Amino acid sequence: METDVLRVQNLQTSFYTDEGEVKAVDGVSFNLPKGKTLGIVGESGSGKSITALSILQLLASNGGIKGGEIVFKGDNLVNYTEEQMRAIRGNAISMIFQEPMTSLNPVFTVGQQISESLIKHQKLSKKKAMERSVDLLKLVGIPSPEARVKNYPYELSGGMRQRVMIAMALSCDPEMLIADEPTTALDVTIQAQILDLIKELQHRLGMSVMFITHDLGVVAETCDYVAVMYAGQVVEYADVYTLFANPKHPYTIGLLNSLPRHDVDQDKLEPIRGNVPSIRDMPQGCRFAPRCPAATDLCRSKLPALEPSGNGNDVRCWIYTEEWDGEAEVEVYGKTRIAQS
Amino acid sequence: MGKYIVRRLLQTIPVLIGVSILVFSLMHLIPGDAAQIMAGEGASEATVEQLREKLGLNEPKPVQYYNYMTGVVQGDLGNSIRSGRPVMDEIKGRFWVTAELAIYATILAVFVGLIAGIVSAVRHSSWADVSIMIVALFGLSMPNFWLGLVLIQWFAIGADWLPEFLKMRPSGWGDSWRQLLLPVITLGTSGAAIIARMTRASMLEIIGQDYIRTARAKGLSERIVIYRHALKNALIPVITVVGLEFGAFLGGAVITETIFAINGMGRLTIDAIRERDFPIVQGTILIISLVFVLVNLLVDISYRMLNKRIDLN
Numbered sequence: 001m002e003t004d005v006l007r008v009q010n011l012q013t014s015f016y017t018d019e020g021e022v023k024a025v026d027g028v029s030f031n032l033p034k035g036k037t038l039g040i041v042g043e044s045g046s047g048k049s050i051t052a053l054s055i056l057q058l059l060a061s062n063g064g065i066k067g068g069e070i071v072f073k074g075d076n077l078v079n080y081t082e083e084q085m086r087a088i089r090g091n092a093i094s095m096i097f098q099e100p101m102t103s104l105n106p107v108f109t110v111g112q113q114i115s116e117s118l119i120k121h122q123k124l125s126k127k128k129a130m131e132r133s134v135d136l137l138k139l140v141g142i143p144s145p146e147a148r149v150k151n152y153p154y155e156l157s158g159g160m161r162q163r164v165m166i167a168m169a170l171s172c173d174p175e176m177l178i179a180d181e182p183t184t185a186l187d188v189t190i191q192a193q194i195l196d197l198i199k200e201l202q203h204r205l206g207m208s209v210m211f212i213t214h215d216l217g218v219v220a221e222t223c224d225y226v227a228v229m230y231a232g233q234v235v236e237y238a239d240v241y242t243l244f245a246n247p248k249h250p251y252t253i254g255l256l257n258s259l260p261r262h263d264v265d266q267d268k269l270e271p272i273r274g275n276v277p278s279i280r281d282m283p284q285g286c287r288f289a290p291r292c293p294a295a296t297d298l299c300r301s302k303l304p305a306l307e308p309s310g311n312g313n314d315v316r317c318w319i320y321t322e323e324w325d326g327e328a329e330v331e332v333y334g335k336t337r338i339a340q341s
Numbered sequence: 342m343g344k345y346i347v348r349r350l351l352q353t354i355p356v357l358i359g360v361s362i363l364v365f366s367l368m369h370l371i372p373g374d375a376a377q378i379m380a381g382e383g384a385s386e387a388t389v390e391q392l393r394e395k396l397g398l399n400e401p402k403p404v405q406y407y408n409y410m411t412g413v414v415q416g417d418l419g420n421s422i423r424s425g426r427p428v429m430d431e432i433k434g435r436f437w438v439t440a441e442l443a444i445y446a447t448i449l450a451v452f453v454g455l456i457a458g459i460v461s462a463v464r465h466s467s468w469a470d471v472s473i474m475i476v477a478l479f480g481l482s483m484p485n486f487w488l489g490l491v492l493i494q495w496f497a498i499g500a501d502w503l504p505e506f507l508k509m510r511p512s513g514w515g516d517s518w519r520q521l522l523l524p525v526i527t528l529g530t531s532g533a534a535i536i537a538r539m540t541r542a543s544m545l546e547i548i549g550q551d552y553i554r555t556a557r558a559k560g561l562s563e564r565i566v567i568y569r570h571a572l573k574n575a576l577i578p579v580i581t582v583v584g585l586e587f588g589a590f591l592g593g594a595v596i597t598e599t600i601f602a603i604n605g606m607g608r609l610t611i612d613a614i615r616e617r618d619f620p621i622v623q624g625t626i627l628i629i630s631l632v633f634v635l636v637n638l639l640v641d642i643s644y645r646m647l648n649k650r651i652d653l654n
Contacts, residue, residue, distance in 0.1 A: 056558060058554060058557055058558055085560075086560045086561075086562065087560065088560070089557070089558055089559065089560035090558060090559035090560035090561075091560055094558065094559075095558045097551060097554070097555065097558075099551050102550065102551040102552060103551045103552055103554075103555045104552055104555065105552040105555070105556065105570055105574070106552070106574065106648065107573045107574055107647060107648050107649075108570075108573075116556075116559055116561060117559045117560065120559065120560055120561060121560060152649050165555070168555075168559070
């Protein structure tokens with residue numbers, strides 16, 4: 001029986017701006033089983049990063065968690081004090097970011113920056129922490145780590161910096177790693193190296209990984225479970241095989257349908273028509289309804305809940321509920337789905 | 342680093358030559374004849390002419406400049422026309438009075454400015470931020486001759502609390518801090534305000550950087566995030582301002598010294614200008630320029646200490 005390291009239930013995160021409250025995340029639920037990798041997929045602005053920052057409570061000062069639960073190893077982090085959160089950050093849960101070029105402090109050496117977490121969480125001496133930093137640089141595959149540890153970030157390439165970020169994140173043997181688009185800013189060849197590195201380290205150290213990306217290829221390659229996000233909500237959650245073989249939510253189907261295929265001759269890619277709704281002007285019903293080819297009056301007027309729909313998928317869609325008011329067989333982007341199943 | 346310092350020191354030579362030419366020309370362009378002033382209003386033309394001859398004022402200007410500079414490179418700034426004493430001796434006693442004033446004013450400005458700027462940035466948009474910025478705006482807008490007079494009015498005359506504030510400052514170090522307090526506040530306030538605003542702007546920019554989020558993600562306390570990770574980056578533009586402010590204090594001391602009757606370089610220069618005692622004027626300006634250039638060299642070196650990426654060569 002698998003145990004969940006992290007269980008997020010109906011998370012709601014808002015920001016308060018001059019124009020009022022902005023609900024950046026409004027109904028995110030997923031589980032991350034121990035030692036597994038969860039992918040969070042979605043377009044820019046769908047709330048992926050805000051979900052990650054909410055878990056560590058690293059939100060900007062005008063933002064905050066408004067509701068829901070973030071249960072990490074049985075404890076609800078939402079109730080933690082700032083002091084308690086500090087003991088978690090960089091220790092039990094650590095995070096790597098999208099932009100390796102700007103995520104390291106330019107005025108401290110790589111070694112100093114890795115040492116900091118070790119000194120803070122593991123109470124190592126400066127000297128011991130520096131020795132451990134060299135080991136960590138070796139672990140993430142940086143050549144001549146003894147010399148590199150004294151380098152400043154500007155002396156390293158983007159790929160190297162991301163390796164340093166990973167070394168920093170792994171310094172205190174975290175149980176969970178949040179990787180927020182760790183390869184987006186890197187060259188394709190370097191991307192593959194970094195992905196392999198994260199996978200290899202995960203197996204070696206037995207961590208659970210939450211992988212945020214907009215790249216479905218990366219998801220297929222690295223993840224065990226996937227949560228698909230749209231407009232601040234999780235619309236589908238499933239294990240990776242089920243999701244790719246039998247996607248249920250029209251958005252997920254459309255997303256997979258829009259990918260280029262190697263097995264058939266395609267002249268054009270098929271996009272999902274329309275645009276993501278503005279965060280200030282969300283549709284009253286299902287948030288995908290304005291773009292959904294199968295949308296009915298029910299979809300446009302009432303927001304569906306994220307519910308189990310058999311064979312492993314949790315779906316936020318009326319088609320698979322008793323209340324469905326459309327055809328019994330629905331065709332979405334060339335795929336037929338049996339309603340209410 | 343050593344090479345760099347030597348090169349920068351050599352570079353000060355043309356700067357100082359330029360300054361000396363400028364001051365030399367200005368002093369000779371403005372109307373007024375030192376010999377006439379020295380001899381007095383009723384002196385005969387022959388006496389004045391004799392004095393001119395003695396002071397070398399009849400030589401062509403380039404020759405006068407050449408003679409002057411020959412002395413300067415040997416450490417001789419000439420003699421005061423008024424007192425006849427070597428300019429070096431005249432300046433020596435006064436220099437430390439002004440330097441002391443400028444150094445204390447800089448310390449005050451940096452101390453108050455940094456703390457106010459950091460508090461403002463960390464508590465961005467709070468009442469503390471707003472009030473600090475209003476006070477800073479006042480500090481920046483008040484001319485220091487006015488501020489000096491107000492301080493005298495409040496503390497020394499009106500309240501009669503601290504009459505010794507007004508006592509004439511003797512030259513040299515180690516005098517009572519009470520006598521220094523008001524002049525230092527007068528001189529340092531505008532600098533504190535500039536540094537506060539600069540620190541706030543710089544800190545606000547840095548706090549929004551990705552690496553500050555990284556530091557927080559490591560579980561570091563807010564104190565370490567702000568004072569270690571943010572401040573070290575934010576200090577780079579602030580240090581430039583500190584260097585410039587110190588120079589401004591040296592020059593600006595003229596007014597403060599006049600208000601508080603302090604016998605420093607500023608007063609010496611003003612009196613010398615009035616009496617067309619140009620060896621003194623040239624001497625004081627040359628020395629102040631030299632100090633200014635050296636302080637800015639220090640600023641450049643400290644950049645390198647803060648951010649290894651800044652390549653001095």
